[in-house]
Every structure is written in structure tokens, then in C-alpha cells.
Amino acid sequence: MAFDADEEILQDFLVEAGEILEKLSEQLVDLEQHPDDSDLLNAIFRGFHTVKGGAGFLQLDALVNCCHSAENVFDILRNHKRKVDSELMDVVLEALDHVNAMFEQVRHHEEPTPAPDELIAALDALAKPAGQAPETSAAVGQREERTADEGSPDEDGGDITDDEFEQLLDALQDEKKSAPAPNAGNKPASDESNGAGDDEISDDEFEALLDQLHGKGQFSGPPETDKAGNDKQGAAVGGGDSNRADDQKTGDDLISDDEFEKLLDDLHGKGGSPTADSARESSASAAGQPEPEPSGTKADKPVEPAGKTEKRAPEGKGGATSTAPAMPARDANAPVAETSVRVDTKRLDDIMNMVGELVLVRNRLQRLGAQSEDEHMHKAVSNLDVVTTDLQSAVMATRMQPIKKVFGRFPRVVRDLARSLKKEISLEMHGEDTDLDKNLVEALSDPLVHLVRNSVDHGIEAPEVREKAGKPRQGTVTLSAEQEGDHILLSIEDDGAGMDPDVLRRKAVEKGIYDQDAADRLTNSECYNLIFAAGFSTKDQISDVSGRGVGMDVVKTKIGQLNGQLNVESELGKGSRIVIKVPLTLAIMPTLMIMLGDQSFALPLVNVVEIFHLDLSKKNIVDGRECIVVRDKVFPLFHIKRWLVKGAAGEPEPENAHVVIVAMGTRRVGFVVDQLVGQEEVVIKPLGRALQGTPGMAGATITGDGRIALIIDVPSLLQNYG
Known part of the structure; x- marks a missing residue:
């Protein structure tokens, strides 16, 4: 490979080819469902052809060979000389895997590893028309190879190639014989034939x-x-x-x-x-006269396309002057100015950090402005608030990416997994254009893969089982995304067997997660959430797909790190639905500021359900734990001041207090707090090395009054203290 080539050219290739390869994975799976879609066949053919062209320019021979063989297959398919079937798609998808692997090697400036000879041979065999003689197939292959190497007339701008010109001459000689x-x-025929070999x-x-x-x-x-x-x-x-x-x-x-x-x-x-x-113009200008008109009458001139007409010098004596084309026709061929620029993501992160600092200063000025009676100060602070909010939205928009970058990989995941499990499954996706922070796009990739694999393996039944249950043989997995306020809702739904709460209770007792009495008191919703417990699995046999109880635990941990929530809904025999709620961005977080004693704390607003004032004398004791009843619902009650403030454990309990109901998935608990300050957007600052890893703390921030407030990590807090 020419790694010493212009780095900008290499980066352009990586960007363009990367987008094409992402689309190819989804297009190939879609083709298997719609094998007669000519537009799809042509799009896939162009995709392989474009990647091959860029790789050839960079002398990536291994990548060129694999793409060329795949391109030949789709040339045969789009000419209706072979049908699309599952075996053909297996070979093509394997070829795409090798192309992706080579592409990653190029991205890391490594020499790409060629695809196995067996794979290339399989592609070449599929590139021959079905039921056609080998010699004809070979001729077709040679023609395709020559066309791909030289480029079609459309791609080369319409110039005639040397081979085409030679064919014209051969046709002329055959005609004359x-x-x-x-x-x-007046030459005799023998002279013509004798001179046929002359160039x-x-x-x-x-x-x-x-x-x-x-x-x-x-x-x-x-x-x-x-x-x-x-x-x-x-x-x-x-x-x-x-x-x-x-x-x-x-x-x-x-x-x-x-x-x-x-x-x-x-x-x-x-x-x-x-x-x-240019030669004629130079000779004409040297003689001081206009360019002569070519031999033949003016009426015999071929008419040129309007877009390719050039302004000519005046004709010779007595000749008419050709009119110049209109200005818009000439401007139509002018290069379009670039409207995008490539920016390093680190620079975007730095800008976002600076906007975060600006938000903190804005909060401080708002607090100071509220204490001032100067009208001009109030107006200035209000204007700063508007500008800061707009700037924050604009910078966040530059970091946004469509969730399609995550969803795009799932058609291939579902297709391969369904074939290995001998199931018939279709994947539906909705809301692919929903935007969220680029860091969230990357972080959600692994959890969603685990959830989709879980739906395919555990949720969807075998075709025969579905038929006996009166369902269609083909199951459906639905992925959807939508924005709700400043959060994103992601759901993974299947029409499979659903979950049996009794089976989940029995497994929880077998795994030692609960004793029998505690398991019997679990609600159905709490049973469904058991699937996220570490080491929990309903599979009796461990396979290469599932059974170890690790995947869903990873999902819960990762979503918790993103300040998100998980909710599971299921109905036996009808299917299951898992909903993930995550914030739009991780950089700036809306919080509820509370006071515990004289210290400030921030509760992520995503966890807050409701707030009310409570007479603590009306609380109840259930299983040795304080509880409150609100609208016929029982919520456990926790005095988090005793956990987080030194010396607060021995203080007398107040008669009245504010209670904040917070949620983690389907679980709801009440936190007793001393004072409610209000809602405030904060910038998460990581804790120092000495405090890093403190249970229940997600980070710190600077409040509007200039003090430092710790940000509470609700799941971690309950896990360590509750």
C-alpha cells in the first residue's frame, strides 16, 4: 500500500468507504428479503465498485481483489443471470466481513491481509451465469474484468478506448473482405487484406x-x-x-x-x-488571423451539446460568428464550494467543556442578579441567559449523531443469529434519524447488541413452536427510538414467548439471589427485572450465544453509568419489551439541588419522579424498614443525610420533612431531605484521585452560589447503603 500517499487523500477514502461499508451491511440483508429489487442490486454493485476504485488508487491490492470478485457477482445478479439465495448471501457477507477487516487494518496504517483463496474462488464461481457453458462464462468474466479495469464510457466521460477503436478497425476490415x-x-481486395495487420x-x-x-x-x-x-x-x-x-x-x-x-x-x-x-488557436494567433472554418459546409457540422459548447473566435472571411453560450450554462459546470469541514472530536469536546464553564458562570450571575435591584443588571443577565442557552444548543447539535449509526449493524446481527439458531426472524426499525450525543451513540452499542441477541435467542420461538401456538412462523423484533424532552427512549420489542414470573422466581431461589419467602413477595415487574442480576440466566444449557448470565448484567451496569433507566414489560405468550431511557447528552445534566444540613447535593432530574411534604409521624414499619403510603402505593423511606453527612446519624428526627421519590427502573423509593433549592443545569466534574470511586457519588459541580455540590448516583447509593 502507498501509505506515503497524501494523508488527506487517505482520510477522504476512509470516510467515504466507511460510510459505504456501513450501508452495504444493511443493504445486503435487505436484499435477501427483496431479491428482485433492481435498485438495491445496482446500489450494492456501485458500493463495491466505489470502494474498489478508491482502494486501487491507494494500491490496496488485497482490498481491490476481494471487492472486484464481489462486484462481479452483483453484475451477474443485476443482469438477471443468477438468483439471490441464502447460500450466495452467506458467501457475499463473509466477503464483506473480510473487506471490513482489511478496511480496519488500513485505518490503522497496517498492510491489509488478503481474503482466503477459497473465498475468492467461491465468489468467482458465483460470478458465472447459472446454467451457462464454462467458455461463455469465461468470456463474460474477461469482459467484466476489462470493463471494471478500464471504466465504462459513462465513468470515463465518454472517451473511446484503444480496444474499442481497434474493434472498429477490425469490423471495417471484415466488411471490406x-x-x-x-x-x-482503387486498391484491390488482396492489398486490403495484406494491410490488415498494419497499425x-x-x-x-x-x-x-x-x-x-x-x-x-x-x-x-x-x-x-x-x-x-x-x-x-x-x-x-x-x-x-x-x-x-x-x-x-x-x-x-x-x-x-x-x-x-x-x-x-x-x-x-x-x-x-x-x-x-489549442494548436489551431496558437497558429491562428501567430498569423494574426482568425481560425479557419473546417472543410465542409457549415450545415454539415455536428450539433454539440449545450453544456459542452465553447466560445469560438470569429470564422474566416465571409464566415458567420458563432454565438457564445449563456452564462448560466457555463456556471452549471463550475465546482460546488465545500459546505462541510472535518473537525477532530477532541476539539468539539474542548468547546463543549468551555460551554459548560460558561453555563456555570451564567448560573452564578443569575444568582447574583436576583439579589440585585438594578434593572439594567437584570436585563444583561437575561440576555446572557438567552445567548448561553442558544450557544449550548448549537454546540450540542455539532456533537449529535443519528441513532442509525447504532441501528445499522443489527440487520446483520439478527440475520446471522437467526440462521445459526434455525429461526425465521424479521427486524423492524423505527426512529433511526433520532439524534443523540456521539458519546452515547458509542456507549449504547454494546448494551443494544446484548438486548437484541437476548430477544432473538430467548424471546422468539422456533418456527414449529410458533405454528403450534397459532403464530406466524416468522417472528418479529422491533427496534425503535424517540426523543422525549431532554431524554431518548429506546425500546427493543419481540412477539415471542414472553417471560414467566414463576420461572424467574424459582431461578432466583436456585441462584441464591432471594430466599423462598422473599421471592414469593416479588411482584411480576420485579421478577422481570431479575434478568439484569449478575449471573442470572433462565437457560439450562450454555451455548456460544447465551446461558452464562453475563450479558444483561453488562447492560444494566452500562445504562447506569449513562444515568439511564431500564424498564421491562412482558406478557406470557405475547412477547417482551425492554425500554431504555437515557439523557440526550452526558456533558450538561439537569438536576434537582437539595440541602442536607448545610451541604449542597444534586439529584439527577432523570431519577426524580415527584416531590411532596410529609408528616414523618405517619410513616409505617414493614420488615423492619420505614415506609410511606402515597395514593395506595408503598415506598421505602431512606434518610440519606445519615449516609452522606458526618455526625448526622445521632441527630433527632424532625417531625416534618421534604420527600423526593426517585426511580431506578421499576423500583421507587423515597429520600428524606432537609431543603429543596430548585432545578439547575450542572456540568459534571470528575472527582479527584482521592475521592474517585466513592460509593453513591457520580461527580461534583459548582453551584450558582459558588459552592461545590456532589452529584448523587442513585443506583450506586442504594446498592451500597440501602
């Missing part, structure tokens, strides 16, 4: 070729009077037409550059090579 072509000169084409042969292609036109030779006039004019100007006339008189068999350019222009329109025109 069978019957003399008109205006072919040079004579003027007579060239004229005959044009006559066969287009009929008698401007190249068929002008009348004698016109020729004489042109000779005089050409002698004075030194133009290309006089040279051609001299060549005809002397009997020279060589074709001039001007004539060859005219042939290409006539066949394909104006090409990209300006050599002949």
Missing part, C-alpha cells in the same frame, strides 16, 4: 469508416471549388485543413491529430483533450 466499401479507393489507417479507410457510421457527412470530401478556396485560405493561415489536403494529394496513409480529435468529438461529443484546438 466480404464486399468493397464505397469510396474505398496505420489510411485516409480512404478512415472516410469509409465514417460513412458507415454516420453516412455521407462533412468528412466525405468537399467539392473541388471549396477545396481550392480552403487551400488558399489554409496556406495563408497555416491551419489544419490545408495539411489534410496536402496529405491527400501526396497519398500519405497517416491520420492527423486534428482528424482523430474530430472523430472522437463526432462519436462522443467534445472530449477532455484540448490539444488540437
Whole structure:
């Protein structure tokens, strides 16, 4: 590989090819469901072709070979010479895996490892039309390879290739062997055949070729009077037409550059090579006269496309002046200015950190402005609040990415897993354009993979079982995303067997998570949440897919780190639904500021359900734990001041207090606090090395009054103290 190539070119290739490969994975799985979709076949063919072209420019031979073989397969498919089936898709998807692996190696500036020879051979075998003779297949393969290597006329701008020109000459010679072509000169047929191997084409042969292609036109030779006039004019100007006339008189068999350019222009329109025109313009300007008109009448000139018409100098004596094209036609071909710029994500993170500091200063000024009676101060602080909020939204928008970057991998995951488990499953996705912070996009990838694999393995039944239960053989897994305020809701739903609460209770007792009495008191909702317990699994047999009770524990831990919530809903025989609620961004967090004694603490607003004032004399004791009853619901009550404030454990209990109901998944508990300060947006600052890992603390922030407040991590707090 040319790693010493321009780094900018390499980065452009990585960006473009990376997007194409992401789409290919989803397109290939979609193709298996819609094998007759011509647009999809063409899109996949173009995807492999584009990646191959970029890899070829960078001399990535291993990547080129694999993409070329896959491209040949889809060329056969889109020409309806072979049908799409599961075995073919297995081979193509394996090829895509190797292409992705090589792409990652290139990203890390490593030499790509070639795909196995067996895989290339399998692709080449699939690139032959079904039921066609081997020699014909070989010829088709050679033609495809030559077309892919040289590029199609559309891709090369319409220029004729050397091979195509040679084929034209061969066709001319074959025609002359069978019957003399008109205006072919006085040469006998034997002379024609003897000269067939000559690489040079004579003027007579060239004229005959044009006559066969287009009929008698401007190249068929002008009348004698016109020729004489042109000779005089050409002698004075030194133009290309006089040279051609001299060549005809002397009997020279060589074709001039001007004539060859005219042939290409006539066949394909104006090409990209300006050599002949520039030569004529320079000779005309040197003689001090305008460019002469080519031989033949003006009416014989081929009409050029409007977009390719050039402004010409005035014609010779007595000639009319060609009109210049309108300005918009020329501007249409002008390059479009770039509207995007590549920015390092670290720079975006730095900008976001600075906006966070600005939010803290804004909060401080708002607190000071509230204490001031100066009207101008109030207006200035209000304006600063508006500008800061807009700036914060704009910077957050630059960090946003569609959830589709996560969802895009799941069609392949579901397809491969369903084939290995011999199940029939379709995947539906909704809300793929929902945006969320790029850090969340990366962090949610692994938890969602675990949840989707869990739905496919545990949720969807085998086709035969579904038929007996009166369901369609094909199960459905639905992935959806939507924005709700400043949070994102993600749901993974299946129409499978659902979960049996009694089975979950029995497994919890077997695993030692609960004793029998405690397990019997669990509600159905609490039973469903048991699947997130460490080491918990309902599978009796451990497989390479599930059974160790690790995946869902990872999901719960990761979602907790993102300040998110998990909720499980299920109905036996109907299916299950898992809902994840995470904040839009991790950088700035809305919180509820509370006071415990004289210390400030911040509760993430995502966990807060409701707030009320409580007469503590009305509390109850259940299983040795304080509880309160609100609207016929029982909530455990915790005095978190005793956990978090030194010396508070021995203080007398107040008669009245504020209670904040917080939620973790389906669990609801009440926190007793001394004072409610209000809602405030805070920037999470990591704790210092000495305090890092403190149970129940997610970080720290600076409040509007300039003090430091600790941010409470509700799940960790209850796990360690509750």
C-alpha cells in the first residue's frame, strides 16, 4: 500500500468507504428479503465498485481483489443471470466481513491481509451465469474484468478506448473482405487484406469508416471549388485543413491529430483533450488571423451539446460568428464550494467543556442578579441567559449523531443469529434519524447488541413452536427510538414467548439471589427485572450465544453509568419489551439541588419522579424498614443525610420533612431531605484521585452560589447503603 500517499487523500477514502461499508451491511440483508429489487442490486454493485476504485488508487491490492470478485457477482445478479439465495448471501457477507477487516487494518496504517483463496474462488464461481457453458462464462468474466479495469464510457466521460477503436478497425476490415466499401479507393481486395495487420489507417479507410457510421457527412470530401478556396485560405493561415489536403494529394496513409480529435468529438461529443484546438488557436494567433472554418459546409457540422459548447473566435472571411453560450450554462459546470469541514472530536469536546464553564458562570450571575435591584443588571443577565442557552444548543447539535449509526449493524446481527439458531426472524426499525450525543451513540452499542441477541435467542420461538401456538412462523423484533424532552427512549420489542414470573422466581431461589419467602413477595415487574442480576440466566444449557448470565448484567451496569433507566414489560405468550431511557447528552445534566444540613447535593432530574411534604409521624414499619403510603402505593423511606453527612446519624428526627421519590427502573423509593433549592443545569466534574470511586457519588459541580455540590448516583447509593 502507498501509505506515503497524501494523508488527506487517505482520510477522504476512509470516510467515504466507511460510510459505504456501513450501508452495504444493511443493504445486503435487505436484499435477501427483496431479491428482485433492481435498485438495491445496482446500489450494492456501485458500493463495491466505489470502494474498489478508491482502494486501487491507494494500491490496496488485497482490498481491490476481494471487492472486484464481489462486484462481479452483483453484475451477474443485476443482469438477471443468477438468483439471490441464502447460500450466495452467506458467501457475499463473509466477503464483506473480510473487506471490513482489511478496511480496519488500513485505518490503522497496517498492510491489509488478503481474503482466503477459497473465498475468492467461491465468489468467482458465483460470478458465472447459472446454467451457462464454462467458455461463455469465461468470456463474460474477461469482459467484466476489462470493463471494471478500464471504466465504462459513462465513468470515463465518454472517451473511446484503444480496444474499442481497434474493434472498429477490425469490423471495417471484415466488411471490406466480404464486399468493397464505397469510396474505398482503387486498391484491390488482396492489398486490403495484406494491410490488415498494419497499425496505420489510411485516409480512404478512415472516410469509409465514417460513412458507415454516420453516412455521407462533412468528412466525405468537399467539392473541388471549396477545396481550392480552403487551400488558399489554409496556406495563408497555416491551419489544419490545408495539411489534410496536402496529405491527400501526396497519398500519405497517416491520420492527423486534428482528424482523430474530430472523430472522437463526432462519436462522443467534445472530449477532455484540448490539444488540437489549442494548436489551431496558437497558429491562428501567430498569423494574426482568425481560425479557419473546417472543410465542409457549415450545415454539415455536428450539433454539440449545450453544456459542452465553447466560445469560438470569429470564422474566416465571409464566415458567420458563432454565438457564445449563456452564462448560466457555463456556471452549471463550475465546482460546488465545500459546505462541510472535518473537525477532530477532541476539539468539539474542548468547546463543549468551555460551554459548560460558561453555563456555570451564567448560573452564578443569575444568582447574583436576583439579589440585585438594578434593572439594567437584570436585563444583561437575561440576555446572557438567552445567548448561553442558544450557544449550548448549537454546540450540542455539532456533537449529535443519528441513532442509525447504532441501528445499522443489527440487520446483520439478527440475520446471522437467526440462521445459526434455525429461526425465521424479521427486524423492524423505527426512529433511526433520532439524534443523540456521539458519546452515547458509542456507549449504547454494546448494551443494544446484548438486548437484541437476548430477544432473538430467548424471546422468539422456533418456527414449529410458533405454528403450534397459532403464530406466524416468522417472528418479529422491533427496534425503535424517540426523543422525549431532554431524554431518548429506546425500546427493543419481540412477539415471542414472553417471560414467566414463576420461572424467574424459582431461578432466583436456585441462584441464591432471594430466599423462598422473599421471592414469593416479588411482584411480576420485579421478577422481570431479575434478568439484569449478575449471573442470572433462565437457560439450562450454555451455548456460544447465551446461558452464562453475563450479558444483561453488562447492560444494566452500562445504562447506569449513562444515568439511564431500564424498564421491562412482558406478557406470557405475547412477547417482551425492554425500554431504555437515557439523557440526550452526558456533558450538561439537569438536576434537582437539595440541602442536607448545610451541604449542597444534586439529584439527577432523570431519577426524580415527584416531590411532596410529609408528616414523618405517619410513616409505617414493614420488615423492619420505614415506609410511606402515597395514593395506595408503598415506598421505602431512606434518610440519606445519615449516609452522606458526618455526625448526622445521632441527630433527632424532625417531625416534618421534604420527600423526593426517585426511580431506578421499576423500583421507587423515597429520600428524606432537609431543603429543596430548585432545578439547575450542572456540568459534571470528575472527582479527584482521592475521592474517585466513592460509593453513591457520580461527580461534583459548582453551584450558582459558588459552592461545590456532589452529584448523587442513585443506583450506586442504594446498592451500597440501602
